[in-house]
Amino acid sequence: MTETNVSFRALSASCKTCSLAELCLPRGLQAEEFQRLDDVIKARRVVHAGDLLFKEGNDNRSIYAVRSGSVKTFAITESGEEQVLGFHLPGEIVGLAGLDESIHNCSSKALETSSICEMPLDDLEDICLQIPSLQKQLLKLISREISQDHKMLLLLAKKNSDQRVATFLLSLSGRFKLRGLSSESFMLSMSRQDIANYLGLAVETVSRILTKFGDDNIVEVTRRSIQIVDHDRLLEVAST
């Protein structure tokens, strides 16, 4: 086995592991190390809209990589309502919040037909001990998760409804771009209900704002298809 770094191309070529890019790419693993990581990963699994990836209270500690499709994570409040905590697109990791107490403290559901890779955490922790750079990378990912949550706290605490929706659209746009997809034209895989829930707004408010953005020629919205027409104005709205 050679000592060359595993490139993004090589990762992508490996069917089982291509969605692990986020976990191992930034530091560049040695091929041997990469193989060890590869062994941990269970075969990918196809889920359909509404299927649960994992459930609050689950004792099966794993993290999941979205290969294709999309999922949402959510918690259930004392009063039984759902709180959407985040949406996860292809290439992103889900389940990093569930490392405590050996159980997941939130649930995850597929928004559409999706392909998912599962990595049992016990195994992952073990090879982290063997591959220091992987441990660092895992910590980084989790830390990034916290940063993301902090952005969300800020959004909920300080931004008005226009800013929230604009920020949401820009976040999706940026993440699509990162994965090489169109940042200006995409489909929403989540319902207005999910968006509203996530942004702490009423469905009606989200609907009204999308219509308004449409009237103002900032985006073109047709049902779940989004076309960002004026990226700059959207940016302006998001931070104003």
Added chain:
Amino acid sequence: MTETNVSFRALSASCKTCSLAELCLPRGLQAEEFQRLDDVIKARRVVHAGDLLFKEGNDNRSIYAVRSGSVKTFAITESGEEQVLGFHLPGEIVGLAGLDESIHNCSSKALETSSICEMPLDDLEDICLQIPSLQKQLLKLISREISQDHKMLLLLAKKNSDQRVATFLLSLSGRFKLRGLSSESFMLSMSRQDIANYLGLAVETVSRILTKFGDDNIVEVTRRSIQIVDHDRLLEVAST
């Protein structure tokens, strides 16, 4: 060096490290391991109200344990406002969000005269490789941080102002209790401004609600001193 587990009493006896209970206690480190951890910790440091522990963009990656006093963490928004992300009481760890990108992505400021232990992350990561249980414990702590943030997202997205303030008081109460302090009677080290900012409310709203809780004989509030009179009613308000 004996192989006995380090007890809480032993930890507490160690001046330098007593606030590390949260990091090493739950799994019980061996004495030798404990010594290695102890070596990482820089001497404790006394900070005064308004002093910065660390600053956004700092390249000095460390986590901090609050030994006495209290601190807040906060981020600065694009428009220059402050967003309070959390308050940290004695025995709690600060700075877990800053492991990514080699910089802290939020800042931390002392709310009163406080004693703080600093642990450089590079050293901590190194000994994590030698002490697997410590790695798990660190992951758990970070994961708990995420859970806490999720609770906060839920609060900001779903709860009204009464519920937010009630939840806040109960959170403090519970954390004081956990550290062996009175859960029914305590001092707020943070200003109304900080509370309001944290809860996504206006100062006036926080003030009004505290007054109302006082009128309803749920708590007694005198400036920054809080006495919880009717814990059950407070619980009821928080979740209603």
Added chain:
DNA sequence: CGGCTGCTTGAAATGAGTCAACATAGGTGG
């Protein structure tokens, strides 16, 4: 072709914010 679910739109209700004035505590300096 219904019927269902998800989305949009309008009108009315309301919770929280804003603005402004006032109160009190703690600190400073004459």
Added chain:
DNA sequence: CCACCTATGTTGACTCATTTCAAGCAGCCG
């Protein structure tokens, strides 16, 4: 030691953004 000054906190009146309630519309599936 007292008088003043500034910080922080409280209270009231008014405004407004967002929610709630209610109705109508459109795409989709059996």
